[in-house]
């Protein structure tokens with residue numbers, strides 16, 4: 001039975017996402033497929049299909065498959081720097097997708113407006129107050145604040161700071177927060193701070209329904225928070241966007257690639273744009289090797305520091321239920337403390 005606290009704190013996220021539980025399973029390239037997305041949607045929460053670098057016909061098939069597996073709403077995550085991004089954006093209109101999350105870099109105003117013209121709600125990442133204001137001026141309907149604790153491509157600022165810089169300042173649109181979340185207790189406090197919902201990635205990557213290779217999931221279960229480290233940038237000419245992943249030989253392979261690319265830039269054998277392409281291709285390829293082929297040595301084990309909070313594999317329904325139970329307990333504990 002849901003408490004009045006949960007009803008109060010969930011109201012905004014529920015209304016925006018049109019789901020019972022404003023918990024988002026963040027898009028994960030190669031991981032967020034129709035099975036995972038529909039499992040989360042059917043469990044009453046919200047999920048995103050990952051556009052990534054997926055060929056258009058395959059992404060289109062995934063959209064249709066997800067629509068067959070659930071009649072609940074779900075969204076799509078589009079990587080603005082992906083080679084097929086423009087074609088992916090076209091699928092929003094073609095398939096009447098109700099939600100779009102722009103990721104990678106920041107979308108142009110015309111792209112936000114194009115998505116909105118289809119009737120879709122648009123969510124954008126905001127890593128600073130000025131980016132938040134820019135995305136809102138473009139027409140974003142909601143924001144996602146993702147701290148550097150998160151898995152995958154990350155910014156430089158922790159969620160702790162983003163909460164104070166952005167969440168506490170912007171009250172007129174729903175804000176969803178991500179990065180390092182693994183417990184219902186933490187979710188409760190984020191709702192108390194004003195979040196409309198929470199977004200988790202790593203926790204759902206180890207769900208039973210996640211079709212990632214068993215080696216990938218097993219490695220997550222064993223990992224400690226401190227093993228999920230972000231990549232350094234050796235040279236500012238490389239424009240490396242940091243990636244947080246479990247440290248393995250793939251991390252060293254990336255460092256070797258950076259040295260090779262610096263030399264190529266020095267010698268003029270590669271242009272700036274090609275260098276960035278090589279960096280992005282490296283991550284997409286390495287993530288695929290880990291998620292699909294199970295290469296946990298050289299593949300990329302993108303994971304948030306939240307990996308240290310996850311100790312077992314569970315069905316999606318149980319992940320969500322456990323978060324809800326712990327959230328309820330924390331709301332009651334705080335309420336009692338405030339009344340005392």
Ligand SMILES: Cc1cc2nc3c(=O)[nH]c(=O)nc-3n(C[C@H](O)[C@H](O)[C@H](O)COP(=O)(O)O)c2cc1C
Nearest residue numbers: 026027028029103150151152179180201202304306
């Ligand atoms: C394996 C993996 C792949 C990811 N790929 C994407 C992606 O394609 N697009 C995106 O916006 N975020 C991506 N993320 C970030 C997640 O959507 C989510 O925001 C993040 O995992 C939250 O932090 P947490 O892992 O600590 O829960 C990825 C994360 C992981 C772990």
